[in-house]
Every structure is written in structure tokens, then in C-alpha cells.
Amino acid sequence: MRDPDAFLASAAELLGERGFTRDPELMAPWLTDWRGRYAGNALAMASPASTEEVSAIVRLCARHRVPIVPQGGNSGMSGGATPDDDGDALLLSLRRMNAIREVNADSRQTVCEAGVILQNLHDAAAGKQMRFPLTLGGKGSATIGGLIATNAGGTQVLRHGTMRTQVLGLEAVLADGSVFDALTPLKKDNRGFDLKQLLIGSEGTLGIVTAATLRLLPEIGERAVLWAGLRSIGDARRLLLHCEARAGNHLEGFEVIPAHCLTAVLDHLPDARRPLASEHAWHALIELVAEEGATDGLSELAESILSEAFEAGTIEDATIAASETQAEQFWLLRDSISPAERAIGPAMQHDISVPVARMADFVQQAVPEVEARFPGTSAVAFGHLGDGNVHFHVLAPPNVVRGEWEDGEGKAISAFVHDLVTRWGGSISAEHGIGQMKRDELGRLGDPVALAMMRSIKQALDPQGLLNPGKLVPLAPEACSN
Structure with a gap:
């Protein structure tokens, strides 16, 4: 960072009292993920109210080399919206950008901003005798921007697909502050790369989603x-x-x-x-x-x-x-x-997928294998069988110390589960994203060619490495050895 004081003064002037704060009490609830696994610090919290303000604050961050951690409802499962301990990053909240700009029953489309809460979109669509075909347990807090950034799934993927399928158009602010405007949906568009698909699921590491055009269905x-x-x-x-x-x-x-x-x-x-x-x-x-x-x-x-x-x-x-x-x-x-299991005690929670036809066999074999390898634990699998995706939780033995167990035996358990999933031709992240929780595991188990492509894209779109640093994209092997 070149000049923190100059940056803070410019940011405060740009966004005003409603849009910028350094108050520790106001920032505290947003510096820990909802599962309580990750906590960090931030230089300040910005809450822009428009795409123009997002663009301006990102340009300012680029000029002063200030890292940015975008955040929606803070309901993610992989620590993808929590800053690190350094306190150098700006926490960029999209929660004030909560306008549903349009609900069009004739075109079966809606245009809404990134901070719209999923339940509110459901209600707005219902008011037009329509529905948005994606739901999940956290619909009362999850935001559209976060759902797009993580390519969220939910309980209707079997018929309607993930969030990627629901996005017809996208608006996002890139690392230099420029605005990628592809909100207008086209049934056919063959002008090269489908760049909106690149941004969906990128967890804020390539751009900050500010609005989207989404498909609707009749109620x-x-x-x-x-x-x-x-x-x-x-x-x-x-x-x-x-x-x-x-x-x-x-x-x-x-x-x-x-x-x-x-x-x-x-x-x-x-x-x-x-x-x-x-x-x-x-x-x-x-x-x-x-x-x-x-x-x-x-x-x-x-x-x-x-x-x-x-x-x-x-x-x-x-x-x-x-x-x-x-x-x-x-x-x-x-x-x-999930909240019921959390109330029982510590658990290592895995969001995994294998080919749909093999999921039942995987669960039948993996549960006893994990429990035999780690005596005293209990493994449970639940969720979206038709999608080939289950939530594979390994509950701790009785009387362990919360925090210590996760950082000790818990890490070995997750590595073991991820190795099993990889051998079965599956994915260590089916719908929750990689975040910081699984970044190193992706680096350990991911295809080297695919990882190199990810790093190249990250370098091309965010050469200063300011967008959500430490999330999703694994470090190159040479960087890990330094």
C-alpha cells in the first residue's frame, strides 16, 4: 500500500458516512465467517450503493494497491469472503446494492443487483406469478452476488441446474475499475469467449459481480x-x-x-x-x-x-x-x-461430488473407511443424491476441544476424504466453492494443466493480485517453496 492515510481520506470522501467506515463495532460482525472457522481484520469497510461507486472505489484501490475482499451475505461455507489477519484489505460489502430493477413475466427474466437477498427475489417473483428456480437453506441471508460468485447449487439442481444455468446476463467491476456490462441476454451470441461464465464461480478473484439478469419460470x-x-x-x-x-x-x-x-x-x-x-x-x-x-x-x-x-x-x-x-x-x-449437526459438536464438513451413478456406492464404502481410519468419529452423508453431490460430514469423537481438533486430526480427515473423492473421479467442491478453506487442497489434488490455466487467467485480469487474495487460486509450486 502506497499511502494508507491518503487512501482512507479519499475513500471516505468518495463514499460518505453511509458507505465507508472504520468503526470496529460496525465491522466486527463481518470479519468472521458464519461458521466461526475464519476470522480476519480489515483496513476499513466500504458499502457502495451503485455500480458507479463500486467502480470508483476499485479504481482507488488499484491506484493505492489496496487488496479488496468482496462480501455479500457472509453466509459462505469456505471462508471465501473473510479477510486475512494482516488488516491491509478493504472489505467491500455489496449489501446496499439490493435493488430488484425489473421482474418481467413476459420475458421470464429479472434484473437485480448483487446485494439482493435470495428470499426477497423469491418474493418479488411470486408477486408476478413467477419463480426463481434456485433455493437453499440460507435463502434468508445469501445474496445474488454471492450465489453467482460461488456458482451455488441447492435443492433444485436436479431439474434446473446450478446458479450458472440461471444467469442470462452479468455486470461486474474488474480489477482496474472498468465495468464489464453484459446484462442484456442474447439467445445466440458467438462473439468469442463467454466471459460471463468465466466470472461465475470465480469467487471475486477475477471481478466483483454488481448485477445480473436471471431467468424466471412460471409459478x-x-x-x-x-x-x-x-x-x-x-x-x-x-x-x-x-x-x-x-x-x-x-x-x-x-x-x-x-x-x-x-x-x-x-x-x-x-x-x-x-x-x-x-x-x-x-x-x-x-x-x-x-x-x-x-x-x-x-x-x-x-x-x-x-x-x-x-x-x-x-x-x-x-x-x-x-x-x-x-x-x-x-x-x-x-x-x-447443518445447524443441527453443528450444535452437536465439531465436525469436518465436506461438499463433494462423484459421478451420479457412483454416489451411493461411494457413500457405502467411504463411511466405514473413514470411521475405521479415524476411531471415534462418525461419518454421515446427506443431500442431493440426484446431482451426485452430498455433504459428507465427519463428526468429532466426544469431548474434543473445538478448534484444536479441527486444526489437528480434522485436517488429516479432510485430506483423507479428498483423496477418496479424487480416486473416485470426483470433486472436492461441488457447490460451496473453494475459498481459503480448500485452496491448498485444490493445489495438491487439482490437474496441473487446469491450475496453470487458472493462474494465467488470474494474472491477466488481476495483475496486481488485489481481488480477494488468498482465495480459490492455488499458489504456483515455486511460490509455495519460497
């Missing part, structure tokens, strides 16, 4: 939410194939939940109730939907799917939500797994 006319009890995750895989064959495009979600996770949620939520009277080793949460005007027969389809699966011996018991309230209660059980 759901009817849905059926099913809960099934199963003997094994292998049966869950067979049930998934059965649902895909019978329901086709009506199948919107298929989540698997082991008994351990359901018990943890029931203990965590005082008013929660078990969906089935009997206990089962595994559970499947299934959602079927039909758009307005095409709802005839959805209930009968749901009943026949379960009846056929029961006759085939695939499921042990099942029920269909009798109301919207009960359907939401089923989904609350699924969405509450």
Missing part, C-alpha cells in the same frame, strides 16, 4: 412432497431411478437423509415431528411439481410412484404431505441438518 400450480423410509442408500438410488423414469420433468428435488441427521434435527428443533412413525436407516425427500394448467394427475402420479416402489421392495414406508404446511415442515427438516 408452480401444484406440488407433491413425499417422504420415504429406506433400508440403504442403495435403495435410495433405486428409488431415484424409479422417480426419474415415472415422473420425468415433474421431478424437482430428491434429497437423502440418514437416520443420524434426522435424529439430530429432531433434537435441535423442539416442535419438529418425525414424518414416519417407524425408524429407518435412510430417508428420501422427494418433490414433484406441475406448472399452472398442467396439474391434473400429479397426486395420482405421486401415489403410484410410492405404491410401485413399495411393491418392488425399494421403500419400507412413505407418506405424502397432506398440506403446504406439512410440505414446508418436511423441507425444514432437510434445511436444518
